[in-house]
Amino acid sequence: MLLRRHNLNNDFAAYIDNLKKQIKSFDVNLIITEKKLQYGIQLTVTNSDSKVVLSVYNGKKGIKFVWGGTASELRSQLEAVLTGKDTADKAAIVQAIGNDYTLLRNCADFKGIWAGSDESGKGDFFGPLVVAAVLVDITTAEKLVRLGVRDCKLINDKEVLRLAELIVEAAPINTVLALKPEMYNFRYQQMRADGKNLNHLLSNGHIAVLRNVLRQCPQCNYALVDQFTTSNDIRASLQQEFPDVNIVQQHRAEADIAVAAASVLARAKFLEVMQELAEQVGRNELPKGGSDAATDCARELMKELGRGALERLVKVHFANYKKI
Template structure:
């Protein structure tokens, strides 16, 4: 964080921090548990957590995957600055992001998608261009990876704030199921289709911000697939592919816009057909798909589902998956 931003943070001119996430080593996770016990935190069991603990105004969850710690509540900042950083992490980072991660505040594009693992609905790909001021605004509003936001209403709220952020440039491509099924057949697999969409988003944004030097996306299984898909302008910039790219505010904002587009489609089409389109590939999804087939015939799945999914062949009906 720049000195001016840091001063605003500690002067209380930026919103109070109510959520914080940081990776831990196994040793740090164990030491944090002991420290929480010493400080009188009440422990509880939570799904996917090594442990979870709470006291009034702050909750601490340490997840198995990573491991990582998530701190939530009105006293998040106090917990991080007075306990977590000095006692466990051994380094003061909160409020000093521009010192520790200057590349986050340099002009760049972030790209992400939503819907690729869902049987119903479109594949939505979004991109966001940011500079230092925009990055600060995104952090202030709480723009984080959409997978960390459990409420569709909160996704919609943040998406609206992102779209009206001064200086931010955004693009969204929504590939509705019928078109998605055609493109999947053309490209032969999801990775090439996804790379095409990412490359198109980058190209569209570079038409509007031609001086942008860099774009960030999540790591493709084969990084060359996206690199090869880049178009004329995209081939002239630095492309960064990395795991957990959503930790970058531009990618996080893109993930929110993409999720908002995906959730919006499910809601609109659910109203159109008078039923709920569930997310994912659960048994509820199969039941909803079977109901659609029973009401509208097997052909309806081409217009509302991704028919290359194995789920299409698990619907209790004879179903031809050829578009």
């Protein structure tokens, strides 16, 4: 932010005092500490779980703000308060929320509330299959965008774990379902015995998580699913209980913020379970994906622990298993 200089040279201290009053007017419980800088002042603002650093410089071209610290809801809120914007640029927010949201927004009966679901672990030999759903309204969606939430494939695992905590706080109507390998293998065998396949297992997961979030918000009449097959029973199953809910399935639905948030929660749970499984067998980590490294690791673990132990770690219908 750059302001005209006016008389700030003579009254920079008063300007800083006014900034602190604005911050306190937003939340009286915020703690503000002050540190002198060359040509400016650094304000550190903290609450129970966030810290925001704002360096304010009084230069020849006027006042300049430099924001520090990681992106957080508190930082976004303070930026809005101190720059005079009550929300981020609406056009940018709508674009970031995603094309699927735009599609729904143009429907006459859209109530401004929607759910999104996505999965993680489908292509990983080790570890669980996880499906998650998140319900948002316009305000929640804007908040998630400002927090930096996006498709989990676009961010690293450390960022996934950090964002997952923020998503749960910002969008409390969410559900995460994890099928650990032992249960996954059991359910997959049941599906095969009934002439079904992995897509049916995935469909059941999406149905379960979406059903749970839709039950918590009767006003919601749209749900978005990242499409993984051309034909499934997600819509038919959900509309038996929720006849007024329109189920939209699209490729690359992670462009929508609700589905993106679900992808982050699903990935975070996948990482959590992977760490649990690794610790159970005395490893720092287990290989992700379905590469030769995963096959080699599984082969070593079977020699060490036996077939039964391995089948509690991996998806046994994968080609990797057949190679061992």
